[in-house]
Amino acid sequence: MSPSQPKLLDQVRAVIRTLHYSIRTEQAYVDWARRFILFHNKRHPQEMGKEEIESFLTHLAVEGRVSASTQSQAKAALLFLYQRVLKMDVDWLKDVVAAKQPQRMPTVLTVDEVRTVLSRMEGLPWLVASILYGSGLRVLEACRLRVLDVDFGARQILVRNGKGAKDRVTMLPDMLTDPLKSHLELVRLQHQRDLEQGHGRVFLPFALDRKYQDAPTEWKWQYVFPANRFSTDPRSGEVRRHHMEEQMIQRAVKQAARDAGIPKKVTPHTLRHSFATDLLKSGYDIRTVQELLGHKDVRTTMIYTHVLNRGGRGVISPLDR
Template sequence: MDQVREVLRYHHYAYRTEQTYCQWILRYIRFFGGKIHPRDLVAHHVERFLSDLVVKGEVSASTQRQALNAIVFLYREVLDLPLDGKIMPLRSKKKPMLPTVLGKKEIKSFFQHIEGTHALMSKIMYGSGLRLMECVRLRIKDVDFNRKRIHVLGKGDKWRSTILAQPIIREMKIHIEYVKALHHRDLEEGFGEVYIPAALSRKYKNAAMETQWQYVFPSKKRSIDPRTGRERRHHVQESGLQKAVKRAAHRACIDKRVTSHTLRHSFATTMLENGTNIRMLQELMGHADVKTTERSRWSAATA
Protein backbone atom coordinates (compact mmCIF):
# COMPACT_ATOMS: atom_id res chain seq x y z
CA MET A 1 0.00 0.00 0.00
CA ASP A 2 2.99 2.30 0.51
CA GLN A 3 3.82 1.69 -3.14
CA VAL A 4 0.25 2.55 -4.15
CA ARG A 5 0.43 5.84 -2.24
CA GLU A 6 3.83 6.64 -3.73
CA VAL A 7 2.55 6.18 -7.30
CA LEU A 8 -0.63 8.19 -6.59
CA ARG A 9 1.50 11.06 -5.29
CA TYR A 10 3.87 10.79 -8.24
CA HIS A 11 0.88 11.35 -10.54
CA HIS A 12 -0.34 14.23 -8.30
CA TYR A 13 -3.67 12.68 -7.41
CA ALA A 14 -5.68 14.61 -4.83
CA TYR A 15 -5.29 13.43 -1.25
CA ARG A 16 -9.00 12.55 -1.11
CA THR A 17 -8.61 10.39 -4.23
CA GLU A 18 -5.58 8.74 -2.64
CA GLN A 19 -7.63 7.82 0.42
CA THR A 20 -10.53 6.51 -1.67
CA TYR A 21 -8.37 4.42 -4.00
CA CYS A 22 -6.46 2.91 -1.06
CA GLN A 23 -9.72 1.98 0.68
CA TRP A 24 -11.03 0.20 -2.43
CA ILE A 25 -7.76 -1.62 -3.07
CA LEU A 26 -7.62 -2.83 0.53
CA ARG A 27 -11.24 -3.93 0.31
CA TYR A 28 -10.45 -5.81 -2.91
CA ILE A 29 -7.49 -7.62 -1.28
CA ARG A 30 -9.48 -8.49 1.85
CA PHE A 31 -12.36 -9.81 -0.27
CA PHE A 32 -10.10 -12.74 -1.21
CA GLY A 33 -8.94 -13.38 2.36
CA GLY A 34 -6.14 -10.83 2.51
CA LYS A 35 -3.46 -13.48 1.89
CA ILE A 36 -3.34 -13.43 -1.93
CA HIS A 37 -1.23 -10.76 -3.59
CA PRO A 38 -3.14 -8.80 -6.29
CA ARG A 39 -0.59 -9.89 -8.92
CA ASP A 40 -1.95 -13.44 -8.47
CA LEU A 41 -5.51 -12.29 -9.12
CA VAL A 42 -6.81 -11.86 -12.67
CA ALA A 43 -9.70 -10.24 -14.52
CA HIS A 44 -12.37 -12.72 -13.39
CA HIS A 45 -11.41 -12.05 -9.76
CA VAL A 46 -11.97 -8.33 -10.32
CA GLU A 47 -15.29 -9.14 -11.99
CA ARG A 48 -16.33 -11.28 -9.02
CA PHE A 49 -15.47 -8.52 -6.54
CA LEU A 50 -17.36 -5.85 -8.49
CA SER A 51 -20.38 -8.10 -8.92
CA ASP A 52 -20.45 -8.77 -5.17
CA LEU A 53 -20.59 -5.02 -4.53
CA VAL A 54 -23.85 -4.91 -6.49
CA VAL A 55 -25.43 -8.16 -5.31
CA LYS A 56 -24.64 -7.96 -1.60
CA GLY A 57 -23.56 -4.37 -1.15
CA GLU A 58 -26.32 -2.93 -3.36
CA VAL A 59 -24.05 -0.07 -4.37
CA SER A 60 -24.90 2.45 -7.06
CA ALA A 61 -23.39 2.39 -10.55
CA SER A 62 -21.12 5.34 -9.73
CA THR A 63 -19.75 3.60 -6.61
CA GLN A 64 -19.07 0.42 -8.58
CA ARG A 65 -17.30 2.49 -11.24
CA GLN A 66 -15.17 4.18 -8.58
CA ALA A 67 -14.07 0.79 -7.26
CA LEU A 68 -13.21 -0.34 -10.80
CA ASN A 69 -11.12 2.79 -11.40
CA ALA A 70 -9.13 2.14 -8.22
CA ILE A 71 -8.41 -1.49 -9.15
CA VAL A 72 -7.49 -0.63 -12.74
CA PHE A 73 -5.06 1.96 -11.37
CA LEU A 74 -3.51 -0.69 -9.14
CA TYR A 75 -2.83 -3.06 -12.04
CA ARG A 76 -1.91 -0.51 -14.71
CA GLU A 77 0.14 2.03 -12.75
CA VAL A 78 1.46 0.13 -9.71
CA LEU A 79 1.85 -3.53 -10.68
CA ASP A 80 2.30 -2.87 -14.42
CA LEU A 81 0.14 -5.90 -15.15
CA PRO A 82 -2.55 -5.72 -17.85
CA LEU A 83 -5.91 -7.20 -16.95
CA ASP A 84 -6.42 -9.69 -19.77
CA GLY A 85 -9.94 -9.98 -21.06
CA LYS A 86 -12.98 -7.77 -20.63
CA ILE A 87 -14.26 -7.09 -17.14
CA MET A 88 -18.04 -7.47 -17.27
CA PRO A 89 -19.45 -7.56 -13.74
CA LEU A 90 -23.12 -7.45 -12.87
CA ARG A 91 -24.20 -3.83 -13.21
CA SER A 92 -26.15 -1.89 -10.65
CA LYS A 93 -29.81 -1.44 -11.63
CA LYS A 94 -30.27 1.52 -9.34
CA LYS A 95 -31.62 4.38 -11.41
CA PRO A 96 -30.61 7.95 -10.56
CA MET A 97 -33.33 9.79 -8.69
CA LEU A 98 -34.59 13.20 -9.70
CA PRO A 99 -32.70 15.80 -7.67
CA THR A 100 -34.47 17.34 -4.68
CA VAL A 101 -35.13 21.06 -5.02
CA LEU A 102 -36.46 23.61 -2.57
CA GLY A 103 -39.20 26.10 -3.35
CA LYS A 104 -38.93 29.81 -2.54
CA LYS A 105 -40.71 29.50 0.81
CA GLU A 106 -38.58 26.51 1.77
CA ILE A 107 -35.38 28.35 0.84
CA LYS A 108 -36.42 31.34 2.93
CA SER A 109 -37.25 29.13 5.90
CA PHE A 110 -34.01 27.18 5.49
CA PHE A 111 -31.81 30.27 5.67
CA GLN A 112 -33.63 31.42 8.78
CA HIS A 113 -32.34 28.32 10.56
CA ILE A 114 -28.66 28.32 9.58
CA GLU A 115 -26.06 30.80 10.72
CA GLY A 116 -22.39 31.78 10.73
CA THR A 117 -19.90 30.56 8.15
CA HIS A 118 -22.12 27.62 7.25
CA ALA A 119 -24.87 30.07 6.27
CA LEU A 120 -22.50 31.96 3.97
CA MET A 121 -21.27 28.74 2.38
CA SER A 122 -24.87 27.64 1.83
CA LYS A 123 -25.69 30.99 0.24
CA ILE A 124 -22.77 30.59 -2.17
CA MET A 125 -23.89 27.08 -3.15
CA TYR A 126 -27.45 28.29 -3.69
CA GLY A 127 -26.50 31.61 -5.30
CA SER A 128 -23.72 30.32 -7.57
CA GLY A 129 -24.48 26.62 -8.08
CA LEU A 130 -21.25 25.32 -6.56
CA ARG A 131 -20.66 21.72 -5.59
CA LEU A 132 -19.80 21.02 -1.95
CA MET A 133 -16.05 20.59 -2.46
CA GLU A 134 -15.90 23.47 -4.94
CA CYS A 135 -17.23 25.71 -2.19
CA VAL A 136 -14.94 24.27 0.49
CA ARG A 137 -11.84 24.63 -1.72
CA LEU A 138 -12.61 28.16 -2.90
CA ARG A 139 -9.62 30.52 -2.67
CA ILE A 140 -9.53 34.29 -2.27
CA LYS A 141 -8.18 34.80 -5.79
CA ASP A 142 -11.22 32.98 -7.23
CA VAL A 143 -13.69 35.65 -6.09
CA ASP A 144 -13.99 38.59 -8.52
CA PHE A 145 -16.06 41.31 -6.85
CA ASN A 146 -15.66 43.77 -9.74
CA ARG A 147 -17.22 41.44 -12.32
CA LYS A 148 -19.43 39.66 -9.79
CA ARG A 149 -18.05 36.27 -10.77
CA ILE A 150 -16.62 33.23 -9.03
CA HIS A 151 -13.98 31.18 -10.85
CA VAL A 152 -14.36 27.52 -10.00
CA LEU A 153 -11.98 24.60 -10.40
CA GLY A 154 -14.44 21.77 -10.90
CA LYS A 155 -14.46 18.10 -11.83
CA GLY A 156 -11.61 16.94 -14.01
CA ASP A 157 -9.60 20.04 -13.03
CA LYS A 158 -11.68 22.12 -15.44
CA TRP A 159 -12.18 25.82 -14.77
CA ARG A 160 -15.48 27.58 -15.21
CA SER A 161 -16.94 30.95 -14.28
CA THR A 162 -20.26 31.36 -12.51
CA ILE A 163 -22.19 34.25 -11.02
CA LEU A 164 -21.52 35.88 -7.65
CA ALA A 165 -25.00 36.71 -6.34
CA GLN A 166 -25.42 40.39 -5.47
CA PRO A 167 -27.14 39.82 -2.08
CA ILE A 168 -24.07 38.09 -0.60
CA ILE A 169 -21.31 40.39 -1.91
CA ARG A 170 -21.13 42.57 1.20
CA GLU A 171 -21.11 39.53 3.49
CA MET A 172 -18.38 37.92 1.38
CA LYS A 173 -16.20 41.03 1.54
CA ILE A 174 -16.46 41.16 5.34
CA HIS A 175 -15.66 37.46 5.61
CA ILE A 176 -12.61 37.68 3.31
CA GLU A 177 -11.24 40.61 5.35
CA TYR A 178 -11.44 38.36 8.40
CA VAL A 179 -9.59 35.59 6.51
CA LYS A 180 -6.87 38.04 5.48
CA ALA A 181 -6.40 39.10 9.11
CA LEU A 182 -6.20 35.44 10.16
CA HIS A 183 -3.55 34.81 7.52
CA HIS A 184 -1.58 37.86 8.70
CA ARG A 185 -1.55 36.44 12.25
CA ASP A 186 -0.31 33.09 10.93
CA LEU A 187 2.53 34.84 9.11
CA GLU A 188 3.50 36.71 12.28
CA GLU A 189 3.67 33.37 14.11
CA GLY A 190 5.95 31.89 11.45
CA PHE A 191 3.32 29.96 9.51
CA GLY A 192 0.83 31.10 6.85
CA GLU A 193 1.54 28.44 4.26
CA VAL A 194 -1.36 26.82 2.40
CA TYR A 195 -1.49 23.78 0.14
CA ILE A 196 -1.12 24.48 -3.59
CA PRO A 197 -0.62 21.95 -6.43
CA ALA A 198 2.94 20.70 -6.82
CA ALA A 199 3.42 22.12 -10.32
CA LEU A 200 2.42 25.61 -9.14
CA SER A 201 4.60 25.42 -6.06
CA ARG A 202 7.61 24.71 -8.27
CA LYS A 203 6.79 27.54 -10.65
CA TYR A 204 5.83 30.11 -8.00
CA LYS A 205 8.06 29.50 -4.99
CA ASN A 206 6.29 31.91 -2.62
CA ALA A 207 2.70 31.34 -3.77
CA ALA A 208 1.81 29.16 -0.79
CA MET A 209 2.43 32.12 1.56
CA GLU A 210 0.50 34.69 -0.49
CA THR A 211 -2.90 35.97 0.61
CA GLN A 212 -4.59 35.34 -2.74
CA TRP A 213 -3.99 31.59 -2.45
CA GLN A 214 -5.54 31.25 1.00
CA TYR A 215 -8.81 29.35 1.31
CA VAL A 216 -11.94 31.49 1.63
CA PHE A 217 -13.14 29.08 4.32
CA PRO A 218 -10.08 28.12 6.37
CA SER A 219 -10.18 25.76 9.32
CA LYS A 220 -10.11 27.25 12.82
CA LYS A 221 -6.89 25.46 13.70
CA ARG A 222 -3.71 24.71 11.81
CA SER A 223 -2.95 21.05 11.14
CA ILE A 224 -0.11 18.84 9.92
CA ASP A 225 -0.15 18.06 6.21
CA PRO A 226 -0.18 14.21 6.02
CA ARG A 227 2.02 14.23 2.92
CA THR A 228 4.69 16.79 3.79
CA GLY A 229 4.51 16.92 7.58
CA ARG A 230 4.35 20.73 7.42
CA GLU A 231 1.98 22.71 9.64
CA ARG A 232 -0.58 24.52 7.54
CA ARG A 233 -4.06 25.97 7.73
CA HIS A 234 -6.26 23.78 5.57
CA HIS A 235 -9.83 24.46 4.46
CA VAL A 236 -12.79 23.55 6.69
CA GLN A 237 -14.07 19.99 6.72
CA GLU A 238 -17.04 19.48 4.42
CA SER A 239 -18.76 17.33 7.02
CA GLY A 240 -19.44 20.41 9.16
CA LEU A 241 -21.44 22.05 6.37
CA GLN A 242 -23.26 18.81 5.56
CA LYS A 243 -24.41 18.45 9.16
CA ALA A 244 -25.39 22.13 9.39
CA VAL A 245 -27.53 21.86 6.24
CA LYS A 246 -29.38 18.78 7.50
CA ARG A 247 -29.90 20.39 10.90
CA ALA A 248 -31.29 23.60 9.35
CA ALA A 249 -33.66 21.65 7.09
CA HIS A 250 -34.93 19.71 10.11
CA ARG A 251 -35.48 22.89 12.13
CA ALA A 252 -37.26 24.48 9.17
CA CYS A 253 -39.62 21.44 9.06
CA ILE A 254 -38.80 20.74 5.41
CA ASP A 255 -40.20 17.29 4.65
CA LYS A 256 -37.66 16.45 1.95
CA ARG A 257 -34.27 14.76 1.88
CA VAL A 258 -32.15 17.90 2.00
CA THR A 259 -28.37 17.74 1.51
CA SER A 260 -25.79 20.35 0.61
CA HIS A 261 -26.20 19.28 -3.04
CA THR A 262 -29.88 20.23 -2.82
CA LEU A 263 -28.78 23.88 -2.74
CA ARG A 264 -26.95 23.45 -6.05
CA HIS A 265 -29.98 21.77 -7.64
CA SER A 266 -32.20 24.54 -6.30
CA PHE A 267 -29.92 27.10 -7.95
CA ALA A 268 -30.32 25.34 -11.31
CA THR A 269 -34.09 25.13 -10.98
CA THR A 270 -34.38 28.79 -9.98
CA MET A 271 -32.25 29.84 -12.96
CA LEU A 272 -34.43 27.83 -15.34
CA GLU A 273 -37.61 29.29 -13.85
CA ASN A 274 -36.13 32.75 -14.40
CA GLY A 275 -35.62 32.01 -18.10
CA THR A 276 -31.91 31.07 -18.24
CA ASN A 277 -30.96 29.22 -21.41
CA ILE A 278 -30.20 25.52 -20.80
CA ARG A 279 -26.79 25.79 -22.52
CA MET A 280 -25.81 28.80 -20.44
CA LEU A 281 -26.91 26.97 -17.29
CA GLN A 282 -24.81 23.99 -18.36
CA GLU A 283 -21.74 26.24 -18.39
CA LEU A 284 -22.59 27.78 -15.02
CA MET A 285 -23.05 24.34 -13.47
CA GLY A 286 -19.97 22.81 -15.10
CA HIS A 287 -21.83 19.85 -16.58
CA ALA A 288 -20.00 17.93 -19.30
CA ASP A 289 -23.30 16.63 -20.72
CA VAL A 290 -26.38 18.82 -21.16
CA LYS A 291 -28.54 15.80 -20.23
CA THR A 292 -27.34 16.19 -16.66
CA THR A 293 -28.49 19.82 -16.71
CA GLU A 294 -31.86 18.82 -18.18
CA ARG A 295 -32.60 16.81 -15.02
CA SER A 296 -33.04 20.17 -13.33
CA ARG A 297 -35.70 21.02 -15.90
CA TRP A 298 -37.68 17.93 -14.86
CA SER A 299 -37.17 18.88 -11.24
CA ALA A 300 -38.56 22.34 -11.94
CA ALA A 301 -41.59 20.78 -13.64
CA THR A 302 -42.33 18.47 -10.70
CA ALA A 303 -41.42 20.83 -7.83
Protein backbone atom coordinates in the same frame (compact mmCIF):
# COMPACT_ATOMS: atom_id res chain seq x y z
CA MET B 1 9.42 -8.17 -5.58
CA SER B 2 13.00 -6.92 -5.35
CA PRO B 3 14.20 -5.28 -2.11
CA SER B 4 14.50 -1.91 -3.86
CA GLN B 5 11.00 -1.99 -5.34
CA PRO B 6 8.37 -0.15 -3.28
CA LYS B 7 5.39 -2.01 -1.89
CA LEU B 8 2.35 -2.24 -4.13
CA LEU B 9 0.19 0.22 -2.16
CA ASP B 10 3.07 2.70 -2.13
CA GLN B 11 3.26 2.32 -5.91
CA VAL B 12 -0.45 3.13 -6.09
CA ARG B 13 0.10 6.28 -4.02
CA ALA B 14 3.07 7.35 -6.16
CA VAL B 15 1.18 7.00 -9.44
CA ILE B 16 -1.84 8.85 -8.07
CA ARG B 17 0.32 11.74 -6.90
CA THR B 18 2.12 11.86 -10.25
CA LEU B 19 -1.27 12.23 -11.93
CA HIS B 20 -2.27 14.94 -9.40
CA TYR B 21 -5.34 13.08 -8.18
CA SER B 22 -6.95 14.35 -4.99
CA ILE B 23 -6.08 13.02 -1.55
CA ARG B 24 -9.58 11.57 -1.32
CA THR B 25 -9.13 9.60 -4.52
CA GLU B 26 -5.78 8.38 -3.24
CA GLN B 27 -7.27 7.21 0.04
CA ALA B 28 -10.20 5.50 -1.68
CA TYR B 29 -8.15 3.72 -4.35
CA VAL B 30 -5.51 2.53 -1.88
CA ASP B 31 -8.25 1.24 0.42
CA TRP B 32 -9.99 -0.67 -2.38
CA ALA B 33 -6.70 -2.22 -3.52
CA ARG B 34 -5.99 -3.31 0.05
CA ARG B 35 -9.48 -4.77 0.50
CA PHE B 36 -9.24 -6.63 -2.81
CA ILE B 37 -5.92 -8.20 -1.83
CA LEU B 38 -7.10 -9.16 1.66
CA PHE B 39 -10.33 -10.63 0.28
CA HIS B 40 -8.25 -13.06 -1.77
CA ASN B 41 -5.97 -14.04 1.11
CA LYS B 42 -3.17 -11.59 0.25
CA ARG B 43 -2.60 -12.88 -3.27
CA HIS B 44 -0.82 -10.42 -5.54
CA PRO B 45 -3.15 -8.81 -8.15
CA GLN B 46 -0.82 -10.00 -10.94
CA GLU B 47 -1.79 -13.54 -10.00
CA MET B 48 -5.51 -12.77 -10.29
CA GLY B 49 -7.88 -11.87 -13.08
CA LYS B 50 -11.46 -11.42 -14.16
CA GLU B 51 -12.85 -14.23 -11.99
CA GLU B 52 -11.33 -12.82 -8.79
CA ILE B 53 -12.50 -9.29 -9.54
CA GLU B 54 -16.05 -10.45 -10.28
CA SER B 55 -16.18 -12.44 -7.06
CA PHE B 56 -14.96 -9.39 -5.11
CA LEU B 57 -17.55 -7.06 -6.67
CA THR B 58 -20.27 -9.66 -6.14
CA HIS B 59 -19.25 -9.96 -2.49
CA LEU B 60 -19.57 -6.19 -2.09
CA ALA B 61 -23.08 -6.21 -3.54
CA VAL B 62 -24.42 -9.38 -1.91
CA GLU B 63 -22.64 -9.62 1.42
CA GLY B 64 -21.56 -6.02 1.90
CA ARG B 65 -24.82 -4.66 0.45
CA VAL B 66 -23.00 -1.58 -0.82
CA SER B 67 -24.64 0.90 -3.17
CA ALA B 68 -24.16 0.79 -6.93
CA SER B 69 -21.98 3.91 -6.77
CA THR B 70 -19.70 2.33 -4.16
CA GLN B 71 -19.35 -0.82 -6.26
CA SER B 72 -18.60 1.34 -9.28
CA GLN B 73 -15.87 3.15 -7.35
CA ALA B 74 -14.31 -0.19 -6.37
CA LYS B 75 -14.28 -1.28 -10.00
CA ALA B 76 -12.67 2.02 -11.05
CA ALA B 77 -10.00 1.60 -8.38
CA LEU B 78 -9.16 -1.91 -9.59
CA LEU B 79 -9.08 -0.71 -13.19
CA PHE B 80 -6.59 1.98 -12.11
CA LEU B 81 -4.52 -0.60 -10.22
CA TYR B 82 -4.18 -2.93 -13.19
CA GLN B 83 -3.81 -0.36 -15.96
CA ARG B 84 -1.86 2.47 -14.38
CA VAL B 85 0.18 0.75 -11.67
CA LEU B 86 0.75 -2.81 -12.90
CA LYS B 87 0.74 -1.77 -16.59
CA MET B 88 -1.36 -4.77 -17.53
CA ASP B 89 -3.68 -5.08 -20.51
CA VAL B 90 -7.08 -5.52 -18.86
CA ASP B 91 -9.63 -4.72 -21.54
CA TRP B 92 -11.62 -7.61 -20.09
CA LEU B 93 -12.06 -5.62 -16.87
CA LYS B 94 -14.38 -3.20 -18.65
CA ASP B 95 -16.73 -6.12 -19.31
CA VAL B 96 -16.91 -7.15 -15.66
CA VAL B 97 -20.53 -6.76 -14.65
CA ALA B 98 -21.24 -4.14 -12.01
CA ALA B 99 -24.51 -2.93 -10.55
CA LYS B 100 -26.34 -0.28 -12.50
CA GLN B 101 -26.78 3.00 -10.67
CA PRO B 102 -30.43 3.99 -10.30
CA GLN B 103 -31.54 7.24 -11.92
CA ARG B 104 -33.28 9.35 -9.31
CA MET B 105 -34.74 12.82 -9.55
CA PRO B 106 -32.82 15.38 -7.50
CA THR B 107 -34.44 16.91 -4.45
CA VAL B 108 -35.29 20.54 -5.17
CA LEU B 109 -36.49 23.31 -2.89
CA THR B 110 -38.81 26.11 -3.87
CA VAL B 111 -37.57 29.68 -3.62
CA ASP B 112 -39.57 30.15 -0.42
CA GLU B 113 -38.15 26.95 1.06
CA VAL B 114 -34.60 28.07 0.29
CA ARG B 115 -35.27 31.42 1.97
CA THR B 116 -36.69 29.63 4.99
CA VAL B 117 -33.66 27.35 5.29
CA LEU B 118 -31.17 30.21 4.91
CA SER B 119 -33.10 32.33 7.43
CA ARG B 120 -32.40 29.65 10.04
CA MET B 121 -28.67 29.81 9.45
CA GLU B 122 -26.14 32.43 10.46
CA GLY B 123 -22.47 33.26 10.32
CA LEU B 124 -20.10 31.18 8.24
CA PRO B 125 -22.54 28.31 7.47
CA TRP B 126 -25.07 30.86 6.16
CA LEU B 127 -22.45 32.47 3.91
CA VAL B 128 -21.28 29.18 2.43
CA ALA B 129 -24.84 27.88 1.96
CA SER B 130 -25.79 31.14 0.25
CA ILE B 131 -22.92 30.69 -2.20
CA LEU B 132 -24.04 27.15 -2.96
CA TYR B 133 -27.51 28.38 -3.88
CA GLY B 134 -26.49 31.72 -5.37
CA SER B 135 -23.59 30.44 -7.49
CA GLY B 136 -24.34 26.74 -8.00
CA LEU B 137 -21.17 25.45 -6.36
CA ARG B 138 -20.64 22.00 -4.91
CA VAL B 139 -19.91 22.17 -1.19
CA LEU B 140 -16.28 21.06 -1.60
CA GLU B 141 -15.76 23.60 -4.38
CA ALA B 142 -16.91 26.34 -2.00
CA CYS B 143 -14.63 25.10 0.78
CA ARG B 144 -11.65 25.08 -1.60
CA LEU B 145 -12.12 28.64 -2.89
CA ARG B 146 -9.00 30.82 -2.77
CA VAL B 147 -8.98 34.58 -2.29
CA LEU B 148 -7.91 35.20 -5.91
CA ASP B 149 -10.87 33.11 -7.13
CA VAL B 150 -13.35 35.76 -5.99
CA ASP B 151 -13.52 38.70 -8.41
CA PHE B 152 -15.65 41.42 -6.85
CA GLY B 153 -15.11 43.79 -9.81
CA ALA B 154 -16.38 41.31 -12.39
CA ARG B 155 -18.91 39.87 -9.89
CA GLN B 156 -17.81 36.32 -10.59
CA ILE B 157 -16.27 33.27 -8.93
CA LEU B 158 -13.65 31.08 -10.56
CA VAL B 159 -13.98 27.42 -9.63
CA ARG B 160 -10.56 25.81 -10.04
CA ASN B 161 -10.03 22.14 -10.71
CA GLY B 162 -13.69 21.24 -10.23
CA LYS B 163 -15.17 17.83 -10.92
CA GLY B 164 -13.42 16.33 -13.93
CA ALA B 165 -10.37 18.57 -13.29
CA LYS B 166 -12.10 21.47 -15.06
CA ASP B 167 -12.13 25.19 -14.30
CA ARG B 168 -15.30 27.22 -14.76
CA VAL B 169 -16.66 30.68 -14.00
CA THR B 170 -19.98 31.40 -12.31
CA MET B 171 -21.69 34.48 -10.93
CA LEU B 172 -21.12 36.14 -7.57
CA PRO B 173 -24.52 37.29 -6.22
CA ASP B 174 -24.65 41.02 -5.48
CA MET B 175 -26.22 40.48 -2.07
CA LEU B 176 -23.20 38.43 -0.97
CA THR B 177 -20.60 41.07 -1.89
CA ASP B 178 -20.60 42.95 1.42
CA PRO B 179 -20.88 39.88 3.69
CA LEU B 180 -18.06 38.18 1.78
CA LYS B 181 -15.83 41.26 1.95
CA SER B 182 -16.40 41.52 5.69
CA HIS B 183 -15.62 37.83 6.10
CA LEU B 184 -12.37 38.17 4.12
CA GLU B 185 -11.24 41.03 6.34
CA LEU B 186 -11.46 38.70 9.33
CA VAL B 187 -9.67 35.94 7.43
CA ARG B 188 -6.91 38.37 6.49
CA LEU B 189 -6.37 39.33 10.14
CA GLN B 190 -6.20 35.64 11.04
CA HIS B 191 -3.65 35.07 8.28
CA GLN B 192 -1.51 37.92 9.60
CA ARG B 193 -1.55 36.37 13.07
CA ASP B 194 -0.59 33.00 11.61
CA LEU B 195 2.38 34.58 9.84
CA GLU B 196 3.52 36.27 13.01
CA GLN B 197 3.43 32.89 14.77
CA GLY B 198 5.53 31.21 12.07
CA HIS B 199 2.64 29.63 10.19
CA GLY B 200 0.53 31.00 7.33
CA ARG B 201 1.64 28.56 4.62
CA VAL B 202 -1.23 27.12 2.61
CA PHE B 203 -1.34 23.97 0.50
CA LEU B 204 -0.79 24.58 -3.22
CA PRO B 205 -1.54 21.94 -5.87
CA PHE B 206 0.65 20.80 -8.74
CA ALA B 207 3.93 21.62 -6.91
CA LEU B 208 3.32 25.37 -7.28
CA ASP B 209 5.03 25.91 -3.94
CA ARG B 210 8.29 24.68 -5.45
CA LYS B 211 7.91 26.87 -8.53
CA TYR B 212 6.82 29.96 -6.56
CA GLN B 213 8.42 29.66 -3.15
CA ASP B 214 6.66 32.70 -1.65
CA ALA B 215 3.21 31.74 -2.96
CA PRO B 216 2.13 29.58 0.04
CA THR B 217 2.23 32.63 2.34
CA GLU B 218 0.75 35.14 -0.10
CA TRP B 219 -2.71 36.47 0.72
CA LYS B 220 -4.20 35.73 -2.70
CA TRP B 221 -3.55 31.99 -2.34
CA GLN B 222 -5.19 31.63 1.07
CA TYR B 223 -8.49 29.81 1.45
CA VAL B 224 -11.62 31.97 1.58
CA PHE B 225 -13.00 29.60 4.20
CA PRO B 226 -10.03 28.37 6.25
CA ALA B 227 -10.29 25.84 9.04
CA ASN B 228 -10.47 27.14 12.59
CA ARG B 229 -7.45 25.07 13.63
CA PHE B 230 -4.17 23.73 12.25
CA SER B 231 -3.84 20.17 10.97
CA THR B 232 -1.12 17.90 9.63
CA ASP B 233 -0.98 17.33 5.87
CA PRO B 234 -1.23 13.54 5.35
CA ARG B 235 1.15 13.67 2.36
CA SER B 236 3.85 16.16 3.35
CA GLY B 237 3.49 16.02 7.13
CA GLU B 238 3.48 19.82 7.25
CA VAL B 239 1.34 21.49 9.91
CA ARG B 240 -0.83 24.26 8.44
CA ARG B 241 -4.34 25.66 8.23
CA HIS B 242 -6.39 23.79 5.63
CA HIS B 243 -9.83 24.75 4.31
CA MET B 244 -12.92 24.24 6.44
CA GLU B 245 -14.52 20.79 6.47
CA GLU B 246 -17.63 20.36 4.37
CA GLN B 247 -19.21 18.30 7.16
CA MET B 248 -19.72 21.56 9.05
CA ILE B 249 -21.93 22.89 6.24
CA GLN B 250 -23.70 19.56 5.80
CA ARG B 251 -24.72 19.49 9.45
CA ALA B 252 -25.82 23.13 9.43
CA VAL B 253 -27.97 22.78 6.29
CA LYS B 254 -29.65 19.60 7.50
CA GLN B 255 -30.39 21.14 10.90
CA ALA B 256 -31.82 24.30 9.33
CA ALA B 257 -34.12 22.21 7.12
CA ARG B 258 -35.31 20.23 10.15
CA ASP B 259 -35.91 23.43 12.10
CA ALA B 260 -37.90 24.79 9.16
CA GLY B 261 -40.07 21.66 9.13
CA ILE B 262 -39.34 20.93 5.46
CA PRO B 263 -40.32 17.29 4.78
CA LYS B 264 -37.58 16.67 2.23
CA LYS B 265 -34.11 15.17 2.37
CA VAL B 266 -32.12 18.40 2.29
CA THR B 267 -28.33 18.51 1.91
CA PRO B 268 -25.94 21.22 0.70
CA HIS B 269 -26.15 19.66 -2.77
CA THR B 270 -29.90 20.33 -2.71
CA LEU B 271 -29.05 24.03 -2.86
CA ARG B 272 -27.05 23.43 -6.05
CA HIS B 273 -29.98 21.48 -7.53
CA SER B 274 -32.28 24.37 -6.60
CA PHE B 275 -29.90 26.87 -8.24
CA ALA B 276 -30.14 24.97 -11.52
CA THR B 277 -33.90 24.51 -11.51
CA ASP B 278 -34.55 28.14 -10.59
CA LEU B 279 -32.41 29.31 -13.53
CA LEU B 280 -34.32 27.06 -15.92
CA LYS B 281 -37.63 28.29 -14.52
CA SER B 282 -36.44 31.85 -15.12
CA GLY B 283 -35.96 31.10 -18.81
CA TYR B 284 -32.20 30.68 -19.07
CA ASP B 285 -31.17 28.20 -21.74
CA ILE B 286 -29.92 24.80 -20.71
CA ARG B 287 -26.46 25.29 -22.25
CA THR B 288 -25.88 28.31 -20.02
CA VAL B 289 -26.94 26.33 -16.97
CA GLN B 290 -24.70 23.45 -18.06
CA GLU B 291 -21.71 25.81 -18.23
CA LEU B 292 -22.42 27.35 -14.84
CA LEU B 293 -22.74 23.92 -13.23
CA GLY B 294 -19.65 22.54 -14.95
CA HIS B 295 -21.41 19.52 -16.44
CA LYS B 296 -19.46 17.70 -19.15
CA ASP B 297 -22.58 16.40 -20.85
CA VAL B 298 -25.77 18.40 -21.32
CA ARG B 299 -27.74 15.23 -20.60
CA THR B 300 -26.63 15.54 -16.98
CA THR B 301 -28.12 19.04 -16.87
CA MET B 302 -31.34 17.90 -18.53
CA ILE B 303 -32.36 16.03 -15.38
CA TYR B 304 -33.38 19.41 -13.98
CA THR B 305 -35.88 20.04 -16.77
CA HIS B 306 -38.38 17.85 -14.93
CA VAL B 307 -39.33 20.91 -12.88
CA LEU B 308 -40.52 22.68 -16.01
CA ASN B 309 -43.08 19.96 -16.62
CA ARG B 310 -46.14 18.94 -14.74
CA GLY B 311 -46.63 15.20 -14.27
CA GLY B 312 -46.63 13.21 -17.48
CA ARG B 313 -44.32 15.60 -19.34
CA GLY B 314 -46.71 18.53 -19.17
CA VAL B 315 -49.88 16.61 -19.97
CA ILE B 316 -52.80 17.93 -17.92
CA SER B 317 -54.58 15.24 -15.99
CA PRO B 318 -58.24 14.74 -17.02
CA LEU B 319 -59.14 15.09 -13.35
CA ASP B 320 -57.78 18.67 -13.46
CA ARG B 321 -59.93 19.48 -16.47
